[in-house]
Amino acid sequence: MPAYKRILLKLSGEALMGEDSYGINRGTIVRMVREVQEITNLGCQVAVVIGGGNIFRGVAGGSVGMDRATADYMGMLATVMNSLALADTMRQEGMTARVMSAISIEQVVEPYVRPKALQYLEEGKIVVFAAGTGNPFFTTDTAAALRGAEVGAEVVLKATKVDGVYSADPNKDPTATRYSTIAFDEAIARNLQVMDATAFALCRDQKLPIRVFSINKPGALKRVVLGEDEGTLVHV
Ligand SMILES: Nc1ncnc2c1ncn2[C@@H]1O[C@H](COP(=O)(O)OP(=O)(O)OP(=O)(O)O)[C@@H](O)[C@H]1O
Numbered sequence: 001m002p003a004y005k006r007i008l009l010k011l012s013g014e015a016l017m018g019e020d021s022y023g024i025n026r027g028t029i030v031r032m033v034r035e036v037q038e039i040t041n042l043g044c045q046v047a048v049v050i051g052g053g054n055i056f057r058g059v060a061g062g063s064v065g066m067d068r069a070t071a072d073y074m075g076m077l078a079t080v081m082n083s084l085a086l087a088d089t090m091r092q093e094g095m096t097a098r099v100m101s102a103i104s105i106e107q108v109v110e111p112y113v114r115p116k117a118l119q120y121l122e123e124g125k126i127v128v129f130a131a132g133t134g135n136p137f138f139t140t141d142t143a144a145a146l147r148g149a150e151v152g153a154e155v156v157l158k159a160t161k162v163d164g165v166y167s168a169d170p171n172k173d174p175t176a177t178r179y180s181t182i183a184f185d186e187a188i189a190r191n192l193q194v195m196d197a198t199a200f201a202l203c204r205d206q207k208l209p210i211r212v213f214s215i216n217k218p219g220a221l222k223r224v225v226l227g228e229d230e231g232t233l234v235h236v
């Protein structure tokens, strides 16, 4: 039995690269999709937000000198590409997914309409929310918090390259230690960069817990959905 009826899964865009230096690694996306399939088979309703860090980030090196809002729109378009790749891989694996975009590109994907998204979830379809919040100066972590709250998800699951929230960035500080649980207020006060403060604050205000865990650990997503201890729980 899954511990949650409905979840918002935030998938790392950067992790899609696998061992490559850019873009979407085929084996990696198939593996991610199969992990999602395992939890839908448990009867869990799944909404997904995927990042764009494998292609473009508004604040990254490739955008130096650019107008920030323009660069951020490019980042949002990168998430649309990842969302399309994800939904198509789901189709190939026999799953039914719908992509909904926060920015208007109706020849490519349908627009985000909340009641329609809720209908798809009730029908057992996977809904992939593309283009983040639709606004520059935000991130897909904040989009995950926003959409998670909108669709009434019971938890935001951040599947990323690290296996939880640490006292400092574990990729920079080898002495960093992992929390098994941490309160939103403490994560914000300590300025822990695993998610942006806007996402933490929104989830805190909506009493929507977040679990951070590794996308690269086989079976971790299923363990989380079954309510087992995995990664870090960020709570009110
Ligand atoms: N205190 C911390 N605990 C854990 N990770 C941290 C911490 N501070 C910084 N990080 C970094 O945050 C990263 C995860 O967040 P980030 O938003 O960069 O990636 P992502 O969500 O996986 O990628 P994308 O934005 O492409 O979806 C980790 O890879 C880690 O290096």
Ligand SMILES: O=c1ccn([C@@H]2O[C@H](COP(=O)(O)O)[C@@H](O)[C@H]2O)c(=O)[nH]1
Binding pocket: 013, 050, 051, 052, 053, 056, 057, 058, 059, 071, 072, 073, 074, 075, 076, 077, 078, 079, 131, 132, 133, 134, 135, 136, 137, 138, 139, 140, 141, 142, 143
């Ligand atoms: O609501 C949003 C979401 C994203 N962006 C831009 O897209 C990139 C990629 O998203 P990540 O969360 O970093 O993976 C981000 O760097 C922003 O430039 C946005 O502007 N608004």
